[in-house]
Amino acid sequence: MNTPDSPPSPDRVVVVGAEAGPNVDSWSQIVRLEHGGDGSFAAIIREQVGRTPVAGLAKLEAQLLRALADPAVTAAGRDFLCSQLALVGSAAAVPVLGRLLAAEASADAARVALERLPGAEAAAALLAGLSSLSGRARIGLVGSIGARRSPGARETLSRLAGDAGEHAEIRAIATRALALLRPASTGPAA
Amino acid sequence: MGRRRFLQLGSLAAAAPLILPAKLRGAAAPSNLIHVAIIGTGNIAEGHLKTLLGYPERVRIVAVCDVDRERRDRAAALVDAAYGSRGCSSVNDFREVTRRADVDAVWVCTPDHWHALIALDAVRHGKDAYVEKPLTFTIEEGRALVSAAREHGRVVQHGTQHRSMKRFFDAAGYVRSGGLGKLERIEVAIPPNNRFIGSSWTPEPIPATLDWDLWLGPTPWRPYHSAGCHYNFRFIADCANGQVANWGAHYLDIGQWALNADDSGPIAVEGHGHFPTSGLFTCATHVDFTCHYANGIPMSCRTRQDGGGTVRFIGERGWIDIARNAMSASSPDLLREMQRPGKSVTLARSDNHHENFLDCIRSRARPVADVEIGHRTTTVCNLGQIAMTLGRKLRWDPVTESFPDDPVANRLRGRAARSPWSLV
Structure with a gap:
């Protein structure tokens, strides 16, 4: 649809070179x-x-x-x-991020990094976070575990998907994440 | 949104269907209307609302949704006034409509950082979706949405309505048919970011009518500021990719069309941008990137200070320059040729983006701006953004949708969502 944009007056545009500071x-x-x-x-x-x-x-x-x-x-x-x-x-950051993940106040910040880090260490740290997180942070954590599409998470995801004691959203995310582990249902590797 | 409220919605069972959805009604049923919900009721949605209210024989808007109570109630009042009823629901949380049994299709008109997750929830719950541009905020979101749409058999139309405008149809077909001779390059111009409040800002109280937590959704938390919410979100890099994904999505889309790249994309990208070093608005104020395609054609995207968006095709016979409201060329003959029928390459034709989507909801055909096409165009926007962020030339593999030799660039294809949201 229309996006009504008028050109700015030049004196109100911040144009700062990347080398500035x-x-x-x-x-x-x-x-x-x-x-x-x-x-x-x-x-x-x-x-x-x-x-x-x-x-x-x-x-x-x-x-x-x-x-x-x-x-x-x-x-x-x-x-x-x-x-x-x-x-x-890299794996060198995992111990610090793992500690941050365990605390509710810093869990999201740590998870933002851990989800994107390659390697088994980051995957293991996310799985370990399940022992300490609850509520919103736990739902987000399961999403991050699923987003990595790591076959090593299959067992944990299966357990979460079938655990009636888990929140419905966690069970749903875990179920979808398991489907993503099946090669035929995935797009290009994330 | 408080935790209790979220947990309630997380368990939301489909509401009892008071009205049968269209897919359960016979084609000859007297009330065979497509039931639509509008999610996000800001300035983009206003146009959609008015257009859809013009199809009373085909569409019934049954719900509007917005985290801003004033906006959604205003939209609901508009709908009710048009229908002469009080039947339009007005809700805060999109899941109250994506999981409603009597909704057939949703219009996703929220800020960019919400497009993917809302559209995903909709298609997973059996809804067709019209998703405003850009289709998604990240490349990984786009691929996830394409996969989900295919898996669930849903129709998803990208809101790049230039695809349904004759002049862009003519231009893309003309270029594809060799009307300009050998194509040399494509130049897209976009307007500048036009918002500025200073290099620092002071958080403000959240309005009582706004669910700021849900407005932020998957994007990193930040305190509220009135200048960083409605409309202006597009200039904040945590929420959007500036004019690259705003106007660029329209014009780069036509370039992709003319390059026959609707299911592929460039093989390399390079560029640089001027990024503000402080302040609320963090998207590039000056954009300059170029995508290189396997056929040797470059497509550039640059900020212009003296006008709006446009796409220019330059070939050995001259150039044509096509904007939403204007056309020009190196020779008037080229424009006359461009508008003639009977080109050697015939493209998918739509004269009306809304009607094309509504038709496809019925026929289950793929719309003119199908989700895969939208994803590929949005990817071009993302590639430009990534190249400007990193400031180096990047190789891109449009098959695997990855950067073959740049691990940092690969991590920029997506991002982790703020709890409790995720792409999965």
Whole structure:
């Protein structure tokens, strides 16, 4: 349908080059990130994440994990750092993310990363999260386990699908996830 | 939405069918109307509502749904006034309509970050769906929706109504038929993002009429701000891909059509964008990316500051430039040729996007902007967004729908949803 857009007046458009930003250490500032506050440090780190060659990703991952371990990190900072680990994290990030997954307040942030991480370690961490999460977080967790389409989750998903004690939404997600494990019903690998 | 409310809805049993859905009624039944629910009742939905109310002999709008009570109640009042009744339900949660037995089809008119999950829930519960553009927010969402639509045998029309406009039909057919001679390139222009509130913002109280938790749905949590909700969501990268997926979805779609790429796509993409470094709006304010196709044709997409969207085809005989409300060419002869019938390549024809969808609900044929076509076009938008985010040239395999040699790009094909939502 029509999308009524008029051109902006040039003086009201933010056009900031990706190379722009204050000459301060973004890694020390990112832990203070708040919704609505200065986002330039996050933008700089986001650009680093996007532009770093594969050979440099391990070092970048370590920087993200160091920032995440800062006791002063805000919830917004934690969420942002996890969103970047979702792109460049590896098995090295799993222990930290696994601990965050176990706490309801940080479970979503950790799951956002773990769902996208390749490897058996991340898959195992998500399965382990079932022992600690309930309610909304548990439903989301089962969705993440299903989204990975990992054959190793088949047994757990089967149990969840058939467990009358689980929430109906969990049983439904587990049932659909099992169907996705059947090769004939899947599209291109996720 | 509180946990108790969610858990109640999670167990929602199909409501007792007060009205038989069309698929259970005989074709000759006097009340053989397609029962429709509109999900999302903002500015895009207004056009759909008015159009659908113009088909009283074919369509009955039985429910409207929006997380903004004022908007949904206004929409319900409009429907009731048109029908002279009080029968249009007004609900907050989409599952109250996607799981209703008497609903045949839904119109998904929500912000982009909700398109996939709502459409998925609809097709899984036996509904046909008209999904506004872009079809989905991520590539993985799009593939999941295509798979579900096929598995459940549902008709899904993508809201790229240019496919049902003669000038775009003519242009795509003309290019496909060699009217421009050898095609050299395609250039898509899109308008700029046009919202700005500053490099910082202060969270605001959530209006009493708005279910902000459900508005956010699968997208990462953030506090409410009035400038970051209705309409403007499209300039926030957690919710949408800016004008690339807004206007770009329309014009890139015509490029895909002309390239005969409705079931495939480019093999490489490169580009760069200017992304704001702070503030509520995080989508690129200047877009510039190019997709490369296996036949050697590049299709670019760039922001223009001096006008709206357009698609330009450049070939050895000249160029044609087609917009929703204007056409131009390097020679008037080309436009005259373009509009003549009898091209060597005949494309699927629709003169009316709504009617095409309604016809397909009856016939079970695939609509002119079928879900696979919509997914492939939306993927082009996503590829451009990913290339601009990473700032490097990426190879793309349209068969496996993956980047063969870029693991970071592959992770950008999808994202994990905020609890309790998921793509599964």
